[in-house]
Amino acid sequence: MKILILSCKTGGGHDAAGHAIAEQLTQLGEEAYLFDHLLLAGGKVSDTVGKSYVRLVQKAPLLFGAIYKLGSVVSRIVRKSPVYYTNGLIAPYLNQYLQDNQFDAIIMPHLFPAETITYMKRKGMKLPLTIAVATDYTAIPFWSETECDYYVIPSDDLAKEFCTGKIRRRQLLAYGIPVSPAFSAQITKEDARRKLSICHKERIYLVVGGSMGAGQLLTLVDMLSASKKKKEHILVICGSNQKIKKKLQKRFEGEDTITILGHTDQMPLYLKSCDILYTKPGGLTSTEAAVAEIPLVHTAPIPGCESINRQYFRKRGISVSAPSAPGQIAAGLRLLEHPEQVEKMKENQRRYIPKDAAYQICKFVREHADSQCNV
Numbered sequence: 001m002k003i004l005i006l007s008c009k010t011g012g013g014h015d016a017a018g019h020a021i022a023e024q025l026t027q028l029g030e031e032a033y034l035f036d037h038l039l040l041a042g043g044k045v046s047d048t049v050g051k052s053y054v055r056l057v058q059k060a061p062l063l064f065g066a067i068y069k070l071g072s073v074v075s076r077i078v079r080k081s082p083v084y085y086t087n088g089l090i091a092p093y094l095n096q097y098l099q100d101n102q103f104d105a106i107i108m109p110h111l112f113p114a115e116t117i118t119y120m121k122r123k124g125m126k127l128p129l130t131i132a133v134a135t136d137y138t139a140i141p142f143w144s145e146t147e148c149d150y151y152v153i154p155s156d157d158l159a160k161e162f163c164t165g166k167i168r169r170r171q172l173l174a175y176g177i178p179v180s181p182a183f184s185a186q187i188t189k190e191d192a193r194r195k196l197s198i199c200h201k202e203r204i205y206l207v208v209g210g211s212m213g214a215g216q217l218l219t220l221v222d223m224l225s226a227s228k229k230k231k232e233h234i235l236v237i238c239g240s241n242q243k244i245k246k247k248l249q250k251r252f253e254g255e256d257t258i259t260i261l262g263h264t265d266q267m268p269l270y271l272k273s274c275d276i277l278y279t280k281p282g283g284l285t286s287t288e289a290a291v292a293e294i295p296l297v298h299t300a301p302i303p304g305c306e307s308i309n310r311q312y313f314r315k316r317g318i319s320v321s322a323p324s325a326p327g328q329i330a331a332g333l334r335l336l337e338h339p340e341q342v343e344k345m346k347e348n349q350r351r352y353i354p355k356d357a358a359y360q361i362c363k364f365v366r367e368h369a370d371s372q373c374n375v
Helices: 012-027 037-041 043-059 061-077 082-088 091-100 111-122 156-162 189-195 217-227 242-251 267-273 283-291 305-315 325-336 339-352 357-368
Strands: 002-007 031-036 105-108 129-133 150-152 204-208 233-237 258-261 276-279 296-298
Touching: 002 012, 002 111, 012 031, 012 283, 012 357, 031 037, 037 091, 037 111, 082 111, 091 111, 105 111, 105 357, 111 129, 129 357, 150 357, 189 267, 204 217, 204 267, 217 233, 217 242, 217 325, 233 267, 242 258, 267 283, 276 283, 276 325, 283 296, 283 305, 283 339, 296 305, 296 325, 325 339
Parallel strands: 002 031, 002 105, 105 129, 129 150, 204 233, 204 276, 233 258, 276 296
Antiparallel strands: none
16 A cells, blocks of 8 residues: 655654554555655745744744634634645645545645645545644534544543534544554663763663753753762753754753753654653653653643643643642652652553554554545
């Protein structure tokens, strides 16, 4: 089979979910093609949208939160939003691409291509099986106006929230958020450190800012550095945010117990090597940590769906958090002093977060792609 996976460069989580599905499809012997659907309208369009999103999140998170809330209101009022019409402009390009390249299914870990698919469906354009994949623990604004064949959601607990607009319960597949099988691989902390050439035997704190390096990284690392014991180590992953990486390197120059990294493709190993993770509550990073069964502290969210992600995790005992950076640091340190609470968190992670979402999605596609199911 040939499967098309359409994503968008607005945050790394969508691509990470797409890559996880593509990886699983390849392991099953299928052909998977993953790319940014906005590229169909030209590289300039994709770059502009992606960079604008990143700048907004990094420099004006409160404004992003306000826009998110406005989107929630608009999605309840209008039948077809500006988001729908804007992504509808991609339809002729995608239609031509599908005619030139026959696919058995289209999987979309992003709202934008799902909007394009909806526009195409309403215009009577021929489509294979279409599956949207939610990458946060909530139904984000405008999902309700899309009309894909199926929707993969993080949990059956969220079914009622997703059943709005024309989405029906029978279309929901509660498989979880897809992550790479590497996050659930059985590897000891010692082996993970050895593979990463980490020689430290003391406790390691991993601080992650997400793919864009957003969050109060400088404040968090400063406070954690002051709170940790002498030989304990801090690993900081800044993602693609070169500015914050340089600031951290300058601030902690000469500190041999603090390592500052940029983008990495070794996140499964870094998670397995650490004793605890401090990260903002992005849907993908949080899921990866839970699948890896790593003690998790949620730091300040980007207002919007990340705030809801944090609530979802805290309510189920899958993470701990606090309103302020000092409280977040203290919550993590306190958790590590109580091994029984760490084990309880890991138990909750196993209970609430599926490890095999990517496999279940691929299995479903293999079973249903032979016949288009416009339900």
